[in-house]
Amino acid sequence: MMNVRKKFHPHIGVENPQYHQVSLIYSILLIMVVYFGLIGTLNITLFDAPQIALYDYIGLVLASIILIYVSRGGNIHIACWVVTCALVFVLMAFMHIAKGNNYSLIWLSILPPIAFFLLGPRTGFIFTAAVFAYSGWYLYGNLSAGTVSTTMSLGALFNFIEVATAQLFIFRFYERSRRQAYAQMQKIAITDPLTKVFNRLYLDNAIQSLLAGSARTLQPVSVLLLDVDYFKRINDQYGHLKGDDVLVNVAKTITDNVRAADIVGRWGGEEFLILCPNTTTDEAAQLAERVRQAVGAMGVENELAVTVSIGVATAQQFNDETGDRLLSVADNNMYLAKQAGRNQLVASLTN
């Protein structure tokens, strides 16, 4: 079984698209903790400003609470919002304390990459546009009142607005492209290129997730292992391309005959696996019989007899070995079906 590294969050491993969001949240929060702790201590020891130090320590405590929340499996969507809002709060506080002087504006440029990454291209765009618009409006007010430094001018404000607008569109484009490419790559990584059903990598993870869920609900889980009978003969008689064609049709026939909750994948070569959540042995055997008949009927249309032998296994009790045991019992039952003459199924419980 695939070993997934879960470094930051108990339920989010490297294969999850949210993994990098969680690691960014961690980095921002850790920087906040170190920064607030350091500045707070300096404000007390060197600058004799205990009131400002109090704000620093409040920031330190809040950042630590969110850090603990995320590391204990907290909702990532909420964490993304909390961290982005906390960042905006710090940037806005700085801008107000500095009365919009130039160096406080430079800090605003760190917002788009973070907001787009954590909130997505659409929400990130709206959120960043709102913060930039407010900052522009605030600066214009200070410019009119003459409370900003002499280096700030109407021209500089226009440049700020132009750069902010360019950043909004560049980061929106970048984040959309990144998400599309990521989704495409993820799809390729879990799909069998020939039959377009899930591949073994996906099935390995799906079995683990399914069993973890069933261990909580105590619902039975069944697996069906199908092997095309005398497939070597088909290849030898009709060629590999025809053999490939048969595999594609078998995969389609299986997919058309299972229920929406069942997961179909190619286990390897001419073997397919169906994972059936909340399914007893009897129900799984009925499903296997339906698939067996449907594959048999396929040959009538194609004038090429294709049959499958199916091993069915059901788990009702769960422990660390259940996944391996399910697969080994299904494999053994499939072997028994072959031995008994093929084009049939054998079903049993694992325990």
Ligand SMILES: Nc1nc2c(ncn2[C@@H]2O[C@H](COP(=O)(O)OP(=O)(O)OP(=O)(O)O)[C@@H](O)[C@H]2O)c(=O)[nH]1
């Ligand atoms: N065309 C094609 N053939 C494949 C593919 N993957 C595996 N095979 C072939 O599948 C055949 C499997 O043959 P065997 O394992 O001997 O089994 P069988 O002929 O199906 O016989 P039984 O399983 O005992 O009924 C081999 O000839 C493999 O080359 C594939 O992607 N495309």
